Every structure is written in C-alpha cells, then in structure tokens.
Amino acid sequence: MSTTSAASRDADAGGVVASVAVLGLGAMGTALADALLARGHRVTVWNRTPAKAAGLVEHGARQAESVAAAVAAADLVIVCVLDYAGVTDLLERQAGDALKGRVVVNLTNGAPEDARAMAERVAALGADYLDGGIMAVPAMIGGPEAVLLYSGSSAAFTAHQPVLDAFGRGVFVGGDAGLAPLNDLSLLAGMYGMFGGFMHAAALVRSAGRPVEEFTTTLLVPWLHAMSASLPQMAAQIDSGDYSATGSNLAMQVANDSIGDVSRAQGVSAELFAPMYALMKRRVADGHGDEDMAGVVELLHKR
Numbered sequence: 539m540s541t542t543s544a545a546s547r548d549a550d551a552g553g554v555v556a557s558v559a560v561l562g563l564g565a566m567g568t569a570l571a572d573a574l575l576a577r578g579h580r581v582t583v584w585n586r587t588p589a590k591a592a593g594l595v596e597h598g599a600r601q602a603e604s605v606a607a608a609v610a611a612a613d614l615v616i617v618c619v620l621d622y623a624g625v626t627d628l629l630e631r632q633a634g635d636a637l638k639g640r641v642v643v644n645l646t647n648g649a650p651e652d653a654r655a656m657a658e659r660v661a662a663l664g665a666d667y668l669d670g671g672i673m674a675v676p677a678m679i680g681g682p683e684a685v686l687l688y689s690g691s692s693a694a695f696t697a698h699q700p701v702l703d704a705f706g707r708g709v710f711v712g713g714d715a716g717l718a719p720l721n722d723l724s725l726l727a728g729m730y731g732m733f734g735g736f737m738h739a740a741a742l743v744r745s746a747g748r749p750v751e752e753f754t755t756t757l758l759v760p761w762l763h764a765m766s767a768s769l770p771q772m773a774a775q776i777d778s779g780d781y782s783a784t785g786s787n788l789a790m791q792v793a794n795d796s797i798g799d800v801s802r803a804q805g806v807s808a809e810l811f812a813p814m815y816a817l818m819k820r821r822v823a824d825g826h827g828d829e830d831m832a833g834v835v836e837l838l839h840k841r
C-alpha cells in the first residue's frame with residue numbers, strides 16, 4: 539500500500555504538485571477538481587457522462603477515457619459520486635487492479651458501515667483508504683469556510699493533507715473509516731435542530747406581524763450565539779453522566795408549556811417544539827427534574 543506522499547516538489551511551480559484523479563463530476567466533483575487545478579495540481583478527470591468534463595478541460599484538466607486510465611494517471615484518487623453503489627462500481631468493477639499502490643479518498647456521502655466496508659474492499663485491491671465528509675456546498679470549496687472530515691488511514695491523511703487542503707480545512711477524526719460519516723451526520727443533526735428552532739421562532743414573530751429579518755439579526759443570532767457557549771459544558775455532562783443542576787433545572791423549564799400554548803393561540807404549529815417538550819417532561823417524570831437539560835440525551839440513547 540502506498541502511504542508515502544504522492545506529492546512531489548515541482549521546481550517550476552515552487553510548491554507541492556500532485557497527480558490527482560477526480561472520479562465524478564457532478565456539482566461537487568467539479569468544484570473539487572477546479573480547486574485542485576487552482577492550486578496547480580495535475581488533474582485527470584472522469585465522469586460517467588463525459589460531456590460534463592468540458593469546463594474542467596478548459597481549465598487544464600486531462601480527461602480520461604476510462605476509470606482505470608484516470609486512476610493509472612494519478613497517485614491520489616478522489617471519488618465523489620451520488621452514492622456508494624456508484625463508488626463500488628467505479629472502484630471494484632472499473633478500476634480494479636489499477637488501484638494498487640494508490641490512495642483513495644472517497645467523498646461520497648454514505649453511512650458509517652458503508653465507509654468501513656469500502657475501506658476493506660479498497661485495502662483488498664491494494665490501496666490506502668480515506669473516507670470523507672464535506673461540510674460545505676460546492677461554491678464554498680476552496681474557500682475559508684469549507685471543512686472536510688476525514689477518517690481511515692492516518693498515514694494517507696498525513697501524506698496527502700497538503701493536497702487535500704485545496705478543498706478546505708481538513709480534519710482527521712480517526713482511524714475507523716466510519717468516523718467521518720458519523721461526524722458528518724451528527725453535525726447535520728445539530729444543524730437541522732437549529733434550523734427547526736429558527737423556523738418556529740420565525741413563524742411566531744411573523745404571526746404577530748413583525749419582520750422576521752430584523753428579529754433574526756438583532757435578537758435571534760446573538761441569542762443563539764450566547765446559548766451555543768453552553769454546549770461544551772452540556773457535552774461534558776453527557777460524557778460524565780453527571781447532570782447535576784447548574785442553574786436552570788429541568789422541572790423549572792417544563793413547569794408550563796408557554797411556547798406551545800402561545801404558538802397555538804397565535805395560529806402557529808408547535809410541531810417542531812413538541813417532541814423536545816415531550817422529552818423534557820418525560821425526563822422530569824422519570825425523577826430527574828432537579829437536573830440539567832443535558833440528561834435528556836439518556837432518553838435518546840442508553841449508554
């Protein structure tokens with residue numbers, strides 16, 4: 539297996555120049571290939587629908603006629619297609635032996651068990667494997683806000699990080715290949731919780747005829763920012779299992795359903811808040827009313 543750096547010093551470019559294949563040129567794969575080209579890397583691209591490579595070829599990419607040819611031209615192979623069925627087809631059926639000695643970085647979304655199975659299959663083909671989660675939309679790739687999570691071979695990550703940096707800030711989350719998708723999905727779960735809270739708040743404010751944008755910028759965003767500062771402490775409680783109250787016990791928080799009552803009175807559905815309220819009530823009913831809210835996690839997952 540190749541765990542040494544595929545990147546080589548290019549005297550002319552004055553930086554690290556690597557030979558990289560990008561398989562899959564949808565919105566994301568195209569952004570990834572463009573970011574590599576912008577850093578001066580030698581990029582070979584392949585897509586099931588070949589016409590989608592035209593713009594990248596104009597930007598300096600070479601277009602391979604087959605997956606195996608693209609892989610053979612590179613040390614580092616980036617895969618970004620719709621799903622793992624596509625990845626399996628490309629790597630096992632189409633690339634096969636050409637993968638030997640390469641490093642595969644699979645940035646296709648999937649489940650942790652998909653990533654672990656893929657790591658084993660790629661290892662059986664003689665290549666090193668990194669799974670990845672992209673915490674960005676295509677327009678953010680290569681910009682300061684893009685974060686990419688990687689898991690799997692730490693040696694491959696260390697060797698290729700200078701190249702992967704073209705996409706955004708890379709964070710290695712562990713040797714278990716399933717950890718990048720696990721962290722990716724966990725971050726999205728947190729994000730959707732925040733968006734759900736925002737929708738409810740926006741509906742309440744709008745139901746009173748107030749402008750949502752002004753409320754959001756002047757009040758909601760600073761409030762959520764301040765509240766997010768409490769998350770590390772809640773996380774420490776979850777890790778330790780000690781939910782001793784630190785100021786706002788749970789029984790006080792669910793003493794009444796003001797949020798639900800006022801919502802309903804104003805013609806706003808409380809269906810986003812209702813599950814959270816129900817969980818907090820259950821935790822109190824279970825005898826934990828004198829504890830902090832973080833203990834609600836025990837109702838979602840038994841340690």
Ligand SMILES: NC(=O)c1ccc[n+]([C@@H]2O[C@H](COP(=O)([O-])OP(=O)(O)OC[C@H]3O[C@@H](n4cnc5c(N)ncnc54)[C@H](OP(=O)(O)O)[C@@H]3O)[C@@H](O)[C@H]2O)c1
Pocket residue numbers: 562563564565566567585586587590618619620621623624625627628645646647648672673674675676
């Ligand atoms: N876009 C985002 O905001 C975003 C953000 C984070 C992660 N992702 C992940 O990135 C991956 C790609 O997303 P995208 O936005 O690029 O999707 P997309 O624009 O819909 O492109 C899908 C790509 O997958 C290819 N493909 C689909 N099935 C295939 C198969 N069986 N064999 C070979 N190629 C196949 C398509 O080829 P054709 O061109 O031939 O159809 C195309 O290149 C997904 O896993 C997605 O979840 C996307």
